[in-house]
Amino acid sequence: MGLLSRSVLALLGSSLLVTASPTAIIEHTKRGTLIARQDGNYECKCYAGDDCWPAEAEWNALNSTVDGQLFNVIPDPAVCYQEYEGIPTYDAVKCAEVTQKWGEQQWQTDQQVSNLWVLWTNMTCLPPSAGGGDTCTQGHIPDYVIMATTHDHIKAGIDFVRENNLRLIIRNTGHDFLGRSTGYGALAINTHSFKDVEFIEQYTSSDGEYNGRAVKVGAGIQGRELYTLANQQNPPQTIVAGECPTVGFAGGYIQGGGHGPMSTHYGMAADQVLEFEVITADGEFVTANAAENADLFWAVAGGGPSTFAAVLTVTIKTFDDAEASGFNFDLTTTDPEEFWKGVEIFHSYSNHWIENGMFVYFELGHMLFRVHPAVAPKLNEAQLENITQPLLDELTAANIPHTFSTKTFQSFYDLYIDMFEDEGTGSAAHVGGRIFTKKDIAEHNKEIVEAYRLSAEGAGMFFIGHIVGPGEGLPTVNNAIHPTWRQASTFTISSLAVPFDASKALKDELQDYLTNVGDAALRDASPNGAAYVNEGNLEEPNWQEAYWGSNYPRLLELKEKWDSGRIFYARTTPGTEDWAVIDDLGRLCKKV
Ligand SMILES: Cc1cc2nc3c(=O)[nH]c(=O)nc-3n(C[C@H](O)[C@H](O)[C@H](O)COP(=O)(O)OP(=O)(O)OC[C@H]3O[C@@H](n4cnc5c(N)ncnc54)[C@H](O)[C@@H]3O)c2cc1C
Ligand SMILES: *[C@@H]1O[C@H](CO)[C@@H](O)[C@H](O)[C@H]1NC(C)=O
Ligand SMILES: *[C@@H]1O[C@H](CO)[C@@H](O)[C@H](O)[C@H]1NC(C)=O
Ligand SMILES: *[C@@H]1O[C@H](CO)[C@@H](O)[C@H](O)[C@H]1NC(C)=O
Numbered sequence: 001m002g003l004l005s006r007s008v009l010a011l012l013g014s015s016l017l018v019t020a021s022p023t024a025i026i027e028h029t030k031r032g033t034l035i036a037r038q039d040g041n042y043e044c045k046c047y048a049g050d051d052c053w054p055a056e057a058e059w060n061a062l063n064s065t066v067d068g069q070l071f072n073v074i075p076d077p078a079v080c081y082q083e084y085e086g087i088p089t090y091d092a093v094k095c096a097e098v099t100q101k102w103g104e105q106q107w108q109t110d111q112q113v114s115n116l117w118v119l120w121t122n123m124t125c126l127p128p129s130a131g132g133g134d135t136c137t138q139g140h141i142p143d144y145v146i147m148a149t150t151h152d153h154i155k156a157g158i159d160f161v162r163e164n165n166l167r168l169i170i171r172n173t174g175h176d177f178l179g180r181s182t183g184y185g186a187l188a189i190n191t192h193s194f195k196d197v198e199f200i201e202q203y204t205s206s207d208g209e210y211n212g213r214a215v216k217v218g219a220g221i222q223g224r225e226l227y228t229l230a231n232q233q234n235p236p237q238t239i240v241a242g243e244c245p246t247v248g249f250a251g252g253y254i255q256g257g258g259h260g261p262m263s264t265h266y267g268m269a270a271d272q273v274l275e276f277e278v279i280t281a282d283g284e285f286v287t288a289n290a291a292e293n294a295d296l297f298w299a300v301a302g303g304g305p306s307t308f309a310a311v312l313t314v315t316i317k318t319f320d321d322a323e324a325s326g327f328n329f330d331l332t333t334t335d336p337e338e339f340w341k342g343v344e345i346f347h348s349y350s351n352h353w354i355e356n357g358m359f360v361y362f363e364l365g366h367m368l369f370r371v372h373p374a375v376a377p378k379l380n381e382a383q384l385e386n387i388t389q390p391l392l393d394e395l396t397a398a399n400i401p402h403t404f405s406t407k408t409f410q411s412f413y414d415l416y417i418d419m420f421e422d423e424g425t426g427s428a429a430h431v432g433g434r435i436f437t438k439k440d441i442a443e444h445n446k447e448i449v450e451a452y453r454l455s456a457e458g459a460g461m462f463f464i465g466h467i468v469g470p471g472e473g474l475p476t477v478n479n480a481i482h483p484t485w486r487q488a489s490t491f492t493i494s495s496l497a498v499p500f501d502a503s504k505a506l507k508d509e510l511q512d513y514l515t516n517v518g519d520a521a522l523r524d525a526s527p528n529g530a531a532y533v534n535e536g537n538l539e540e541p542n543w544q545e546a547y548w549g550s551n552y553p554r555l556l557e558l559k560e561k562w563d564s565g566r567i568f569y570a571r572t573t574p575g576t577e578d579w580a581v582i583d584d585l586g587r588l589c590k591k592v
Helices: 006-015 056-065 076-080 092-101 105-110 151-164 223-231 252-256 294-300 336-347 350-355 381-397 412-419 438-459 483-487 504-525 543-562
Strands: 025-030 033-039 042-044 070-072 144-147 168-171 187-190 197-204 211-218 273-279 285-289 310-317 324-331 359-365 368-377 402-409 429-437 462-467 488-497 579-581 588-591
Touching: 033 042, 056 070, 056 151, 076 092, 144 151, 151 168, 151 187, 151 273, 151 310, 197 223, 211 223, 223 412, 252 310, 273 294, 285 294, 294 543, 324 336, 324 381, 324 412, 336 368, 336 381, 336 438, 350 359, 350 381, 350 438, 350 462, 350 488, 359 438, 368 381, 368 412, 381 402, 402 412, 429 438, 429 483, 429 504, 438 462, 438 488, 438 504, 483 488, 483 543, 488 504
Parallel strands: 144 187, 168 187
Antiparallel strands: 025 033, 042 588, 070 144, 197 211, 211 310, 273 285, 273 310, 324 368, 324 402, 359 368, 359 462, 429 488, 462 488, 579 588
């Protein structure tokens, strides 16, 4: 692949011209060894080896407060290595098990701190058969984890972090595409055990605006669990949740906005929220709804994961489920020109799909275009075939080989279980993406598809598309999500694979390509578009504007109000401008 184009190298060159500052150098040692240096322009969170790090007795006291649920983190694949940080770890039987389960999403999400996208752990302790090297070292993972089983455990963790200036990681499923549920040397709080779900037949919202069915969901519930429980109600209910079975619901997903197969009908997941119960940075239990702490309610609904509070429960609307149809579609041509013409034709129907209430999931790489599936809630097969006829006619007229098949189900739930494919885990990639509006599709579809082609052909970039219209024909809900979502027609994730043994320099080059070539082309082709914080680029230029638009100034104010001490942190979320991971070790520091 022609990855290292001249322009990328030129960009890399210019970023090296940082002038050295004359400030004092601060050294950071662990077990007597110098492991990092920083210039005095930064103040870091407290890490093991620093004088401020809590003494053994304090950790033991925390452990009693959390009923023995505090653990030293040892990465799961350590059992395949002789030792981890001086502790002997090898166990052949357990290594075989970890190796076998490594690619399973549910197993990964069930672990203490494991991250599904291994780039973010720095790939320093992988199973030998899945990219591992000769050693198992810490990389960018926490030191301690609280396996919380009560809300008081979460509070105890937040209080301990605040009192000791530690880095906090809230870890729900470890699904975050941008690595925001892992971090070097942190105290992690694992929320996976909170699986309580309570369906309410007659829920009246705090402001009296909503009167209907609802469900109160615990912090640890995952997508498919919630769809399944909703389906067991009488009459069967459905919800706006993600397309992936194992992504969490109340964690990063809804706090970043949350799109899904029912979004074209009902809006974003954040639009469904009636109430949050949270713990604030000060350790207070707080209810946030339209009447009480309304500003926090507004911010948590889409203002960013792990930014304003730790979410304990979220109450959302549910809807009667109904029949649904879907189709699968593949381009089968082996001719590149025909292939990209086919993509252009399919993609030009984005507005058509959402105008018919649909959600279309697609995967796109050079010579690979598959739609598995497209979802048409509330439509029967005849209606769906009628809606797809113009597309099929156009492809036939252009002589573009493809396959197409439809299916109808009694409920969206049956479709969801039947037509969505299982997903794997364990790969490493830089991620970015772009929201395309209806206007962009209407006016710039050709340029958008040319932009996909540029980096798919040029560097093997891969895209995951979601044709979704969470504002199509719906009243606007007042919350923190980017207002551009209301005009959206497609949201596409972009990704660029990173080899497991990539050097720091190669990782940086690939990130640069993604940002300044791949995503830059998508941005240029969509003047009305925006970006999505849950599936976005960590180096997104002007991320404040790109992720939140005109909502950003208020979010910044509310971050100051609810978390002035910066207990919560996730990269590219409101109020993190002065914060950065400043060294390879992965320490989080504030510019002073
Ligand atoms: C395979 C796959 C499919 C996806 N599909 C969709 C999709 O269909 N629609 C969509 O919108 N997004 C989708 N996403 C993106 C997803 O929304 C984000 O990755 C999201 O951050 C996952 O949240 P989580 O809580 O499950 O993960 P985690 O990685 O555990 O957490 C993500 C972030 O949320 C924070 N967080 C977690 N729990 C809490 C809590 N209780 N309180 C405060 N902060 C918390 C974490 O600290 C972290 O910053 C998908 C991601 C993947 C990997
Ligand atoms: C916390 O206590 C439990 C139960 O006594 C123990 O198993 C665990 O190892 C302790 N954690 C730490 C970090 O010492
Ligand atoms: C992270 O990985 C890079 C190689 O990509 C390496 O240079 C760096 O030392 C690693 N840092 C840690 C803390 O593992
Ligand atoms: C078929 O689609 C056309 C628009 O393409 C629409 O006008 C017509 O009502 C549809 N018929 C049925 C039966 O859905």
